Amino acid sequence: MKPVTVELNGAKVGHQVEPRETLADFLRERCRLTATHLGCEHGACGSCTVLVNGKATRSCLRLAVMCDGCAVQTLEGFRDDRVMEVLRRHFHESHALQCGFCTPGMLVMARDILLRLPRPDAQSVRKQLSGQICRCTGYANIITAVVAAGREIGNADGA
């Protein structure tokens, strides 16, 4: 076992981990933060997307032991985030989820897209979200929600 300490959603957290333990399992099993969902566990579905040192990453493809000393942000850490607040509202209003399994990854990735590409159009959102798999919505409402959120934030920022 190896000691791992991360700054998780702003608070220091430390656990002993096995080297083979993924960040996703560390978050869910050791830290009991279960917003991060595990779909495929080999990087194909995007449900487990979180931020490590501010960069979107799939927590099933990061070993927890490699995150020692890093800042990790999960969906639970975005409660007071301005962009996430807008995204959450548009996901609700556009009915951008059915079962909700993929939604944590969708939201984390959608926030990353809006920070990198202000006011993205539908085509750009479709391409940027292509690594996130949803098996029930058909994606149309998710794309609508992200585009609308981007427009609202862009208008508010005068962009």
Added chain:
Amino acid sequence: MKSAKFDYVVANTVAEAAASLTSAGASAAIIAGGQSLVPMLNLRVAAVDLLVDISGIEELKTTRETPAGLLIGALITHADIEDGKIPDLFGGLLRDVAAGISYRAIRNYGTIGGSVALADPAADWPVCLMALGADVCIAAGETTRSQPIATFIQGQYTTALDKNEIVVGLDVPRPDAQFSWGFRKVVRKSGAFADSIAVVVQRDGNVSVALGGAVPRPFLLAATARQLGDGKTSDGALRAAITQDLTAQMSQADAYLMRLHTSTILHAVREMRSR
């Protein structure tokens, strides 16, 4: 989807990494971004006794221009290149290739050195770097060597790396003022590994054409390159040269695959000529 057990050690320098590899038992592997290795471990198609983590070695995160070209550190990520964080000597080719690799969440941690060292037959960087005539910079502790990527990659997930060697960078020769390029990739869905991927570059009056996704290792199409270098080639002669190059490498190719790869190459050529 859980990896079998392995041990883990952090290397702070290239020499430490080499020492860990040398002293390791049956199987040890370098991990950098881990965006291919971790899923392979999770799926148990790869197994190691020891992972040597080189992701914190700062000297491998630097890129510098030299009179001869561009030395790209092995730990430069696809997202670094996509975002223009390294000098662009190649008219946007590296950025275009980087932006098309997998998904942003993968590009944030996947590294160019890792892609080359893994040598996936359908990966983007080996094809691109082969067309650019890059050398792979390799270190084993204090000693270093370099080798053309065309001979470094020997087959599917097979390279010329010795047990205690690691890829430390890529040395890409500087282009001339007339440099031009074309890039085409066919994927089943955005971000998937390529069914077919071609990079064509023209410099110093010569053309090189590299193709990936077709056989266990990317390869250069010599007859096609000669036709293109000629300048006055006809469409028929160019197609004949592509067929000659493809059949030399792919004895089992069916009509669909021949058309697929021919089309990928022709699209890349068209893009190069239109630049």
